[in-house]
């Protein structure tokens with residue numbers, strides 16, 4: 001990176017107020033960190049922030065640039081800047097077969113038919129899944145469908161991947177296998193999770209509360225403070241404090 005290059009992730013003073021109610025307020029995150037975690041209570045704004053980083057939501061105030069790309073405005077360039085993996089692969093999958101699903105983003109990026117064919121087959125081979133090419137996605141397990149989504153995102157070669165609770169609903173072996181695949185990726189990951197253990201070894205963690213950054217720093221102290229407060233709240237018997 002040249003000394004003048006902007007940070008890979010550059011959110012400045014971002015606010016999002018659908019229906020005039022603030023969902024995100026004054027979010028600033030400028031970083032080249034490779035592993036970034038986002039934690040917070042239910043309804044604190046994590047998924048919304050993930051969608052903002054991925055350019056799926058246009059903000060009301062502030063600026064969002066990923067690798068210098070205005071990801072909400074320039075959707076074609078955004079595909080090569082940032083990908084997103086949702087909690088439920090079925091919210092992401094559009095096509096009946098694995099190869100069609102992986103091909104879709106590449107077609108949107110403007111690649112030729114031959115380039116797409118080569119890239120799809122390279123991606124399947126990378127994960128030893130060449131035999132999945134014509135497989136019906138609905139016949140795959142949830143973990144396998146999540147891997148198809150990951151392959152589809154990786155095929156577009158984004159510099160950042162945002163993962164919104166990608167392990168929810170997966171069993172322990174599948175979670176560990178998918179986590180190992182993610183760990184091995186040489187790109188920037190932004191992982192939203194309710195499980196602080198998944199952020200072991202991460203460079204930086206943001207704790208979001210009511211749409212604002214409550215804490216932002218090295219993973220260990222932020223997660224320690226977060227866990228302490230979550231346990232304290234959980235031990236209380238005031239059900240009025242249940243996250244809405």
Ligand SMILES: Nc1ncnc2c1ncn2[C@@H]1O[C@H](COP(=O)(O)OP(=O)(O)OP(=O)(O)O)[C@@H](O)[C@H]1O
Nearest residue numbers: 018019023040041042043044045046047048049244
């Ligand atoms: N377009 C919108 N219009 C109105 N309210 C919205 C909109 N988008 C998000 N919200 C609200 O913003 C709040 C934050 O939602 P979000 O899904 O980002 O939280 P979260 O931290 O990901 O929650 P969870 O941990 O339960 O998944 C919620 O109250 C949600 O209803």
